[in-house]
Amino acid sequence: MPGDNDITVQIEQAREILSSDELAPICEMVFWRDDLNGTPAYVVANSIGTVRYARHEEDGTHRFEVIDVEGENFLEKQDQGAFSPVHDERSSLFPTASENHYPHAYESIAQIFDDPNAPDMAAVHTAAHNWEDEGGHRGEHGSLDVIQARAPFIAAGKGIAALGEVNRGIRLIDIAPTILHALGAKATDGGRSATGEVAGPTLLKRQDGVAATDIVDEGDRPERAVTFLLDGCNNNVLHDMAARGEIPNIARLMEMGTTFSHGAASSFPTVTLANHTAIATGTHPGHHNVLHNSFWDRSEKKRIDTNHPATWHLWSQWVSSEVETIHDAIHRSFPGEFTASIDEPADGGADYSTFGMFRKGRGTGFPESPHELPHASAQFVRPFKDYEWSTAVDHMGLEQATGIWSGHFKGDDYPLPKFMWVNFTLTDSAMHRGGPHSDISEASLRDTDGRIGEIIASIEKAGAFEETAFFLFADHGMEESNPEVTGNWGKILRDEGISFRDEGYGFIYVGVED
Template sequence: MHQLTPEREAAADRALAVLTGRELEPVVDMVVWAHDGGYEARSHDGSVRFERREPDSPGPGDAVSAYEVVATTGSNPLADQRTDRLAPLAAELAELHPHRSANAYPFAYDHIAQLFDHPAAPDLCVIHSAGHNWEDQGGHRGEHGSLGVVQARAPFVLAGAGVAQRGLVPRALRVVDIAPTLAALLGCRHDEAAGFLEGQDGVVVPDLIDEGAGRPEHVIGFLFDGTNANVLYAMAAAGEAPNVARLIGMGTAFEHGAIAALPTITLANHTSILTGRLPGHHGILNNAWYDRATGVQVITNSSATWATAMDHATAGLDSLHRAVHRSFPDAFTASVNEPCDIGADYSTFDFFRRGEIPPIPQSPEGLPHSTERFVRPSKDYSWGTVVDHMGVEQAVGILSGRYRDVTYPIPKFLWVNFTLTDSAMHEGGPHSEVAAASIRDSDARLGEVLTAVERAGSFDRTAFVLVADHGMEETDPAVRGDWGPALRDAGIAFRDEAYSFLYLDEA
């Protein structure tokens, strides 16, 4: 666990005065930290202090309700934790860039506390405002990372064999509930007290499983990185994402989404989805952080470090791949383009770890399902197109029984990660033409994998899950700048990792 130490309290007070001052109010939604055995969230106009209460009979998921508010000043910035705020799409569009008084922060107490269970957690974690547009990061029109509901809300669709068919329902779950639910769907062994995965924070959502329908023999997961759930559901309903609509029609989708953990950042939540643990418990705290004990800056989410990112995870970390193998020792599992590949028999990142160059196409020219209008001018769109095409090639190859001269059985569990949606939604914002194009392209790629499952003759025995790692919110180009210069002007020594994790008295 990490708490603010007494010797850094004075520095923290000075930093907090700057961060929650009037000048930075448009940029800083709130600051959260751990001290004196509890947790605090402070904004410009109020604060809340809360403490964790140990449950009487500890078990998976109990932590969610085990918090008590012990003090508030002004207006409690975390007062609204409803999962249904700013959904569906019309509600989000009616209130772009919501002020915190109009925003919601689902599971905020648990999602804040869990972060500080890790010894390398920051002294202060800055939560940027809903409208904040990072100048230093290229002034993206779409952003995520905060506790706010639009940035935390990923889409969630479960479909196919063994899944209850309810269509789009007004509900939410947490990303950590996905791995236990998939393990239960497959009929993996579990322990009554501990659950399906060692140390799981999530719980099984039991009514997603249709017990009378029989268990699926296979599960295939699709992750559309950074996809705004409202946008995806609206496009599916409008016929613009027919394969996503097909999945919703043969299963259940949660309109209020799968809520990502803090920070609502890529690698932290990919790992939460595939391990059932919150970031402070699986150890992938962010895309970058600082390990004060060793003086090492850890960078996980970069092309140079993806292949070895899981080296920074908690030792012996369990995963869905491992849970499947424990229950089905002969089963084959595959992980395509996914950095969190612990326990997978096939993984794209094995190519890198073996020192091989994976089969990345040289150019996006002529690749199927690519929107040329954006591939040509946008470097990010072009790269996402190439990478996701390579993902389809691997998944389709494996499902056909042969990929790159190696023979494969049909995977018990196959995970396919797509990246184009994230880069397109950052670039144009979630409500842009380029974002819509990325969903159309990704939907078509998903369709190719579904066709490969049909060709393999296993469609009726397969369950499918579609999720993202976090949401994406439209930024306000007028809300620029960041807290770095203001803190430096105030003479505060700090390092800021991944633009949110502040470590005081460090340079």
């Protein structure tokens, strides 16, 4: 067991290596918490600069103050609309740290360190970096940069203003408050604000996000809300395909309602379950505690692996009791109403949940020959197991959703949902495999659009379309990586004698043996 002093030296060594010129092609930056006279403060470093900033609490929100900068303040550029539309993204692939943009960077970095299981430092991979050792995905996410953080955002239907495409963006943590506001949900007294202080009234028990009230028509409340989550969907690609008429059902929602051209920014780390939970609870990962795809539980001294088919159903064991989900908040405001969560691990409080069925030992019917299903692009579903698996999962989601809207599924009767959340996984699989700017990526969006069309048709058939608000978004973006830029900082740190665990890629815990 190494001594404390030894660990401090190793932590400093690791931070120096991760911010060195040598690692600059693969490591965009490394950051950690380093308080100043009792005020929370953070250091962000790479080969072009070191930025130290502090976080202050003001009227229930955070204000950030840059304390000092050595070299360049690369975090200053925070345009959520950078590298768009799609031809701008394609003509500037692999932006470097001095070219890149980091939406909400100060907030997105700081929140992670509010969790007691936060790492000693977080290393962020570059836009170009290709994890060759981990299977070499052509498309990547997880970083702080705008293309990996930027998810689409569309709102439409009853109670939603028809503003068309608006040049702005929101954050994923703003989505649940926006939906609750649209539904006319009751605020709770004693709710906690973004600073964690009792501020009430808030729409959720803890609320880091803010409702986008300007897209809601308060005189025309929807009776119901439905959300479509397209995992890992690149915002520019979705906009481009909608404009070209390739995804008519999504384009219909865009024509009916309001689309933010800069989309919705995910919280760091821009990975799946951390951000599904951020959307469901309106709080950052550092506050809802589903910190990363995997992380180290410091008190229990064990690894928590959140994003895995074998553990997804355990989500409720990891999420903080200090937050509530949108399902909980809807039940608080509308007692007796029914909510459904389809194919979604972050399902707390839902009356119907796919994972709830699994927990009860009931299947939802996995299709035997996925390549014969509708909305299954033959050229990809046959050769690629991941495309086939995601197609089967998303088809299963479609059957649950349309079944519930019809009033019956697998022998059970259901009322019309007040709220339904539908998660689609195919876009993430396909955009990882081919990168966001590939034929397989486009096929996944066409296939998903077909499923969305069938769900909307089932809502029309139930006579509920005119009274429903729709929200479409993703959990993070997806960025093209460069297959020529490979490597892993793990070996370099180990060769220097540093003993550590690297969880979820980039969460570095020093002095804990791997």
